Amino acid sequence: MRIIATFLLLLATQLQMVAQPAAVKNAAKSVFTLTAFNKDGDITGSSHGVFIDNEGTAISDWMVFDGADHAIVIDANGKKMEVDYIFGANEIYDVAKFHVKGKTVGAPLATSNAAAGSTIYLVGYALKNAEVKEAKVKSVETFMEKYAYYLIDIDAPDNTMHCPFVNAQGQVVGLMQMSKLNYQINATSANYATDFTVSGLTVNDPTLRRTSIPTAIADGEEQAKIGLLLAGQTADSTKYAGMIENFIAKFPDLPDGYSTRAQMEMAYNDFAGAARDMETCIKKSTEKDDAHYTYSRIIYQKEVYKSDMPYAPWSFDKALEQIRQAYTINPLPLYKHQEAQILYSKGEYNQAHDIFLDLTKSEMRNPELFFEAAQCKTMLKASNEERLALLDSAIVMFEKPYPSGAAPYFIARANILEDMGQYRKAVADYNQYDTLMLGRHNADFYYKREQCEVKGKLFQQALIDIEIATRISQDPLYVAEKASLLLRVNMKQEALETAEYCVAMDPEYPDAYLVKGLAQIQLGNKKEGLETLAKAKELGNEQAEALIEKYK
Numbered sequence: 110m111r112i113i114a115t116f117l118l119l120l121a122t123q124l125q126m127v128a129q130p131a132a133v134k135n136a137a138k139s140v141f142t143l144t145a146f147n148k149d150g151d152i153t154g155s156s157h158g159v160f161i162d163n164e165g166t167a168i169s170d171w172m173v174f175d176g177a178d179h180a181i182v183i184d185a186n187g188k189k190m191e192v193d194y195i196f197g198a199n200e201i202y203d204v205a206k207f208h209v210k211g212k213t214v215g216a217p218l219a220t221s222n223a224a225a226g227s228t229i230y231l232v233g234y235a236l237k238n239a240e241v242k243e244a245k246v247k248s249v250e251t252f253m254e255k256y257a258y259y260l261i262d263i264d265a266p267d268n269t270m271h272c273p274f275v276n277a278q279g280q281v282v283g284l285m286q287m288s289k290l291n292y293q294i295n296a297t298s299a300n301y302a303t304d305f306t307v308s309g310l311t312v313n314d315p316t317l318r319r320t321s322i323p324t325a326i327a328d329g330e331e332q333a334k335i336g337l338l339l340a341g342q343t344a345d346s347t348k349y350a351g352m353i354e355n356f357i358a359k360f361p362d363l364p365d366g367y368s369t370r371a372q373m374e375m376a377y378n379d380f381a382g383a384a385r386d387m388e389t390c391i392k393k394s395t396e397k398d399d400a401h402y403t404y405s406r407i408i409y410q411k412e413v414y415k416s417d418m419p420y421a422p423w424s425f426d427k428a429l430e431q432i433r434q435a436y437t438i439n440p441l442p443l444y445k446h447q448e449a450q451i452l453y454s455k456g457e458y459n460q461a462h463d464i465f466l467d468l469t470k471s472e473m474r475n476p477e478l479f480f481e482a483a484q485c486k487t488m489l490k491a492s493n494e495e496r497l498a499l500l501d502s503a504i505v506m507f508e509k510p511y512p513s514g515a516a517p518y519f520i521a522r523a524n525i526l527e528d529m530g531q532y533r534k535a536v537a538d539y540n541q542y543d544t545l546m547l548g549r550h551n552a553d554f555y556y557k558r559e560q561c562e563v564k565g566k567l568f569q570q571a572l573i574d575i576e577i578a579t580r581i582s583q584d585p586l587y588v589a590e591k592a593s594l595l596l597r598v599n600m601k602q603e604a605l606e607t608a609e610y611c612v613a614m615d616p617e618y619p620d621a622y623l624v625k626g627l628a629q630i631q632l633g634n635k636k637e638g639l640e641t642l643a644k645a646k647e648l649g650n651e652q653a654e655a656l657i658e659k660y661k
Contacts, residue, residue: 132279133230137239139216139281140232140272141184143169143192145177148321148347153177157234159273159281161303162215165190168284168302170271171198171205174320178347182209187236194325194355197305198316202258203286204302208325216273218299219280222257225249229274229282231265240266244274244294256301259283261294273299309335312352318343323351326359334365341369349373364394368403375407380420383407398439402447405431409451425455442473449481458485469502479503480518493529500525516545523561532565552582556590568598585611589620596628604628619648623656630660 139160145153153176158169167182174180180192190209198205223229223246233240244263252258261274265285274282274296283296309332311317312324324340327333333356340352350373357366371386387404394400408428411420428451436444449464462485469478483499500522507515523538539558543550555578562571575594578587588611596604608625611618626641639661646653 130277130279133232133241133275133277134239136216136230136232136273136275136279136281137235137241138185138214140234140239141167141182142234143173143180143182143271145173145180147176148178157269157271158182158284159232159299160184160213160215161218161281161299163213164215165209165211165213166196166206166215166303167209167213168204168206168281168299170203170284170286171200171316172203174198174205174207174322175200176319178321180322184213185234185236185239192322194323194351195317195320196307196325197302197311197314199301200316202297202301204284204297206302206305207322216275217278217280218303219276219282222249222251222298223259223276223282227276229261229276231263231269231272231274231285233266233269233272240269242266242269253301256298257283258298259296261285261296263294265294307336308332309339312336312339312343318345321345321347323348323355326352326355330360330363333360334363337365337369346373362393364390364396364400367393368400371403371407375411378415378418380411380418380423384422398435398441398444401431401435401438402444405429405435405447405451409447409454413454425451429455442468442471446473446478453481453485453488456488458488461485462489474506476503476506476515476518479506480521483521493525497522497525497529511541511545513545516542519545527561527564530564532561533567535561536565536567536570552578552584552587555581556587559590559594563594563597568594572598583614585615585618585621588614589618589624592621592624592628596624596631601628601631605632617648619645619650619653622648623650623653626653627656635660 136159141158141160142155143158144155147153154173156170156173158167160167174195181189182192183189188211190211192207193210194208196206196208225246225248227246229244229246231242231244233242242263242265244261247260247262250258259282265287269285271284271286273284276282281299283299286295286297287293288295307325307327309327311327314324317324324336327336337352337356340349343349353366353370353373357370360366367386367390371383371390374380374383374386387400387407391397391400391404405428408423408431409425411423412425412428429448432444432447432451436448445464446468449461449468452464453461462482465478465482465485468474479499479502483496483503486496486499500518503518504515504522519538519542523535523542526535526538536558539561555574559571559574559578562568562574571594575587575591579591588607592604592607592611595607605625605628608621608628611621612625615621622641622645626638626645629638629641639657642653642657646657
């Protein structure tokens with residue numbers, strides 16, 4: 110009886126296979142496995158999917174890509190291919206459309222939705238003799254006015270997740286999914302995933318931002334450039350690098366991809382690669398002035414920020430050569446500005462100063478030009494009056510209330526005013542800087558302002574600032590300064606207690622003993638005070654000996 114039962118089961122299976130249309134079996138050639146990995150190469154997820162054309166376009170589920178660094182597919186012939194970009198995805202319906210590097214065998218898409226009660230087929234994955242199971246469409250819901258969401262009656266094997274359902278013509282209806290709530294088998298219309306399109310803003314899609322696999326480059330040049338620009342604002346360097354490569358592959362005659370890759374290569378210290386890409390950029394660019402400007406800027410940044418990493422073909426002179434070529438082609442003030450910055454970095458301060466000032470008479474006139482001219486004057490050891498006049502010209506260009514961008518100009522002017530002995534004016538600039546920075550400072554700022562306030566005899570403000578400095582940092586310098594200021598305003602007992610605290614913090618700090626000794630003397634403990642001053646002298650304080658002679 111068992112033999113007969115087994116025979117009948119095999120016969121039924123064979124009859125079912127015979128009953129399956131040839132087009133359904135043919136769809137198995139388009140099914141693949143999909144595996145995703147993290148940066149360390151560990152598997153983060155696996156799934157299935159189906160190719161929908163012969164050029165590498167595929168659909169599968171989204172969740173396998175979530176958090177992935179890279180992914181591969183293996184087709185029905187065992188060929189392994191890398192996923193190079195994603196067109197789009199939807200987390201709610203758990204579908205994604207992506208592309209692989211290589212030629213593929215695509216299955217056609219269903220031209221109409223399957224009807225409730227109709228027969229469809231689940232096509233599994235296998236290198237040979239893929240399993241095909243018949244299924245019934247229980248019901249069909251419509252979303253977004255034209256796409257179908259199917260509930261399907263089938264006992265699906267565990268290894269068929271996201272394999273395709275096809276109709277009798279072998280056309281892809283949807284991908285097999287299982288509800289997490291009731292284990293109901295369902296499928297979202299394959300046409301929904303295949304209709305994903307790419308624009309310049311797609312890279313900012315919140316779902317796609319959760320994977321390091323690059324977003325597809327838009328078809329139009331302008332949209333593609335927008336996408337590349339936005340990709341550069343992401344912290345995901347893996348995705349950005351992939352998008353640059355895909356942009357160059359798609360638009361090999363546009364300069365943008367080469368200049369963008371050159372900047373990334375410079376960031377990773379591949380100066381030779383950056384040089385090659387910029388030469389290609391200049392060659393292919395129709396706006397050669399901009400290409401020369403970009404090349405000059407790359408060289409300049411390398412020479413300024415990575416001067417400890419020599420690259421013989423590059424120098425400030427090379428950067429000057431490039432920016433002067435740009436200016437010859439198109440005499441923009443922007444190019445002159447960069448020339449002045451390069452000259453400043455070369456130490457040619459007079460030439461740089463003259464260009465900065467000339468630019469203040471151009472359409473480019475802005476506070477930064479006066480500030481940069483003032484920096485040149487500083488390097489040339491010009492008078493404080495000359496430097497102050499330039500910073501006054503910079504600040505007067507800002508409208509009130511001052512924006513946060515004015516902050517560097519006020520702190521620079523405060524330093525000059527302090528050097529000139531105009532302490533109260535300097536404190537006013539320190540205060541304006543403090544306001545613009547919303548009080549976000551380290552202890553050194555409050556210490557520096559306190560020093561200026563003391564010189565201007567603004568003792569109450571000075572006490573507040575040095576107190577803030579000691580709260581931010583327990584550096585004995587600030588604590589000793591607080592003790593010294595307390596002594597200066599005749600708060601002798603508080604000065605002694607603060608100095609003793611400073612000694613406890615750092616028993617080897619000589620200034621703490623100096624202030625403590627002076628406080629002891631002023632409080633009438635001359636003997637102890639002289640002993641404490643002797644300790645300050647022993648530790649290297651240069652003022653201690655004179656004070657000992659004064660009070661002994």
